[in-house]
Amino acid sequence: MAKTCNVALIGTKFMGKAHSNAFLQAPRFFDMKTKPVMKVIVGNDPAGTEAAAGQFGWEEWSTDWKAVVNRPDIDIVDISSPGNLHAPMAIAAAKAGKHIICEKPLANTVKEAKDMLAAVEKAGVKHMCGFTYRFNPAVISIKHMIDQGDLGRIFHVRGCYQQDWIVDPEFPVNWRLQKKTAGSGALGDIGAHITDLAQYLVGDVAEVAAATETFIKQRPLADAQMTIASKAGKKSSKKGTVDVDDAAVWVARFKGSDALGTFEATRFAPGRRNYNCIEIYGSKGSIIWNQEDMHKFQYYNAADAGDRQGFRTVNATDSGHPYTANWWPPAHNIGYEHLFTHEVYEFITQLGRKKVTYPTFADGLKVQLVLDAIERAAKSRKWEKV
Numbered sequence: 001m002a003k004t005c006n007v008a009l010i011g012t013k014f015m016g017k018a019h020s021n022a023f024l025q026a027p028r029f030f031d032m033k034t035k036p037v038m039k040v041i042v043g044n045d046p047a048g049t050e051a052a053a054g055q056f057g058w059e060e061w062s063t064d065w066k067a068v069v070n071r072p073d074i075d076i077v078d079i080s081s082p083g084n085l086h087a088p089m090a091i092a093a094a095k096a097g098k099h100i101i102c103e104k105p106l107a108n109t110v111k112e113a114k115d116m117l118a119a120v121e122k123a124g125v126k127h128m129c130g131f132t133y134r135f136n137p138a139v140i141s142i143k144h145m146i147d148q149g150d151l152g153r154i155f156h157v158r159g160c161y162q163q164d165w166i167v168d169p170e171f172p173v174n175w176r177l178q179k180k181t182a183g184s185g186a187l188g189d190i191g192a193h194i195t196d197l198a199q200y201l202v203g204d205v206a207e208v209a210a211a212t213e214t215f216i217k218q219r220p221l222a223d224a225q226m227t228i229a230s231k232a233g234k235k236s237s238k239k240g241t242v243d244v245d246d247a248a249v250w251v252a253r254f255k256g257s258d259a260l261g262t263f264e265a266t267r268f269a270p271g272r273r274n275y276n277c278i279e280i281y282g283s284k285g286s287i288i289w290n291q292e293d294m295h296k297f298q299y300y301n302a303a304d305a306g307d308r309q310g311f312r313t314v315n316a317t318d319s320g321h322p323y324t325a326n327w328w329p330p331a332h333n334i335g336y337e338h339l340f341t342h343e344v345y346e347f348i349t350q351l352g353r354k355k356v357t358y359p360t361f362a363d364g365l366k367v368q369l370v371l372d373a374i375e376r377a378a379k380s381r382k383w384e385k386v
């Protein structure tokens with residue numbers, strides 16, 4: 001194993017910041033035989049990209065992603081750009097023989113996702129799709145409990161990802177609110193996460209029935225640089241059309257199981273900032289977890305004595321939960337940014353392995369197939385197979 005690997009990160013803002021921090025922190029807190037070197041960060045605006053390089057500690061910056069992915073000194077390309085750029089960037093990086101981390105949703109269409117998977121498989125490079133919440137110790141512990149049968153036969157899976165950042169009709173049309181850049185709205189952005197979590201924890205979705213809605217169809221046009229969190233960018237007095245969903249709800253059946261799934265992805269749940277929640281109810285017990293209280297989960301064990309039945313709170317920072325030994329003593333708690341550090345640690349540590357444990361482009365494609373079925377079902381108002 002090489003002692004170092006050179007990284008190029010495409011994206012300088014929300015995920016650019018999260019991933020930069022992860023490359024900085026991973027070798028400091030984890031024992032990594034191969035350490036990442038933060039070679040070059042890539043954005044689409046020179047001033048912002050130069051500033052990001054300085055702030056986050058990248059050696060160089062560029063606005064030419066094509067040149068960067070073809071540089072012979074780059075080993076890993078990390079794609080944290082809007083969805084419409086994932087396929088061209090990943091396919092070019094694969095052709096250049098780079099290992100690739102790509103943000104979720106893997107692509108904007110099933111065809112793009114299939115092409116991306118074919119490209120990385122042909123090139124024989126490692127590939128990860130950024131389903132970040134899989135790297136939460138609480139979620140991994142829940143997975144372990146389900147796999148060893150602690151919940152028994154699963155009856156219900158409820159996935160719900162609620163946010164409220166565009167309830168204000170004056171919030172402008174940024175790239176996330178346009179089909180040509182984002183593919184879909186709440187569905188692809190946050191519905192992708194709960195779909196992946198459900199498939200990771202319980203099994204593949206087989207069919208869905210769905211409804212989607214766009215509550216506010218016209219909004220002020222935005223400065224192209226606006227991100228998810230910035231309301232302060234330049235706004236135009238002209239209006240633009242929102243051609244993606246603001247919210248999606250669906251019910252699902254799983255392959256090889258009679259469990260029922262109910263799901264909701266919305267940007268219109270006032271008061272819910274990042275309520276990414278999964279509830280699983282089984283014959284032997286139940287689990288409830290949500291990212292707003294990310295280190296804890298509720299566990300009900302049906303075998304508890306009658307005088308102490310009820311949900312207990314498990315703090316997943318105690319020893320016995322993954323990654324905790326690398327951070328702080330129990331209940332000193334980790335945060336959102338640590339999940340990305342775990343991603344980077346796993347990706348780089350497993351570079352030389354045949355089989356990997358993290359979500360790959362194949363998982364990204366599986367999610368894309370479900371998202372596609374949800375969009376078809378919302379249109380047809382019928383059950384649609386994945």
Ligand SMILES: NC(=O)c1ccc[n+]([C@@H]2O[C@H](COP(=O)([O-])OP(=O)(O)OC[C@H]3O[C@@H](n4cnc5c(N)ncnc54)[C@H](O)[C@@H]3O)[C@@H](O)[C@H]2O)c1
Nearest residue numbers: 011012013014015043044080081083103104105130132227
């Ligand atoms: N894993 C997660 O939990 C999570 C959270 C948020 C976003 N995401 C995903 O990350 C990706 C980026 O989202 P974001 O919130 O960081 O977006 P953002 O708007 O904050 O940043 C987008 C970045 O892309 C760069 N960019 C755009 N066009 C470019 C081009 N042609 N060349 C080079 N760079 C270009 C911009 O410079 C900017 O830095 C999306 O796919 C999104 O779905 C994942």
